[in-house]
Amino acid sequence: MPISYNSFCDDFYVDMYINTRFDLPSDRDILLAFFERIKKQFPMMTTLGRDGIEFSLEQDPGSGQNRWASVDIDRLGAGCVNPETFQQAFELPKFVIDLIPYMLGVRSLDIESLDLTFGMDFDYAGNHNEIIAEALFGGSAFSKVFDVSGPGPLNLSPSVILALDDDCSTRARLSVEARTEETEIRTGKFDADKPISLYLTIRQYPQRGQDFEMASVFNRLCGLAVDFMDEKVVPNIIMPLTSAIAHRR
Numbered sequence: 001m002p003i004s005y006n007s008f009c010d011d012f013y014v015d016m017y018i019n020t021r022f023d024l025p026s027d028r029d030i031l032l033a034f035f036e037r038i039k040k041q042f043p044m045m046t047t048l049g050r051d052g053i054e055f056s057l058e059q060d061p062g063s064g065q066n067r068w069a070s071v072d073i074d075r076l077g078a079g080c081v082n083p084e085t086f087q088q089a090f091e092l093p094k095f096v097i098d099l100i101p102y103m104l105g106v107r108s109l110d111i112e113s114l115d116l117t118f119g120m121d122f123d124y125a126g127n128h129n130e131i132i133a134e135a136l137f138g139g140s141a142f143s144k145v146f147d148v149s150g151p152g153p154l155n156l157s158p159s160v161i162l163a164l165d166d167d168c169s170t171r172a173r174l175s176v177e178a179r180t181e182e183t184e185i186r187t188g189k190f191d192a193d194k195p196i197s198l199y200l201t202i203r204q205y206p207q208r209g210q211d212f213e214m215a216s217v218f219n220r221l222c223g224l225a226v227d228f229m230d231e232k233v234v235p236n237i238i239m240p241l242t243s244a245i246a247h248r249r
Contacts, residue, residue, distance in 0.1 A: 008238050009120040015079035016093035019112040034103045097214045111212040116221040117201040124245050125192035128178035129156040135244035169205045
């Protein structure tokens, strides 16, 4: 099924992170075997990197659809940039979930939480705070606060965390991040390379008395994320935001 979100933004990405209670293996041979198994399944992933204690395997970013996987001290992740279909977006995370019990020793008891994030970047060479205020706060009580003699908000990055079930073990975090700096507002010269970003993260914590089945949890979060995007985020957040950007260009 094609992903429609790509048409609203300049970059769309899907990230999955598993946060663990115990430290993950850092042994050279274990990590190399893990990344080599991923490379065998996804031959375009050929760039092995290290940033401090984090190790990663990535696809060539120049391909425009970069896949990546990483192992940190107590977190591992996988994702895809600009996937064309949901199958493509979720393929690598699902593969990693299947590998880690056997290759990295991650078990149900070890899981702190599992996160699935949908991210969007919107290019705009102007004041991000103005766009966010216009698109998301116009006509609200906050709009009265912004009505001042100066340039208005210096940092406007709204976020909210919602509980999606009675025991609060499933949560959604929605945030819109402005990257305009104070010096840009004072000078009127804005960096065109810094986008406005939107993040929707669905997080699942372990539920009391239940095993944390990573594969089934991930599948459930995928459905929740798509439904939340389609029903709430696209019509109420993304469309007003893209409309405001279009009117300023």
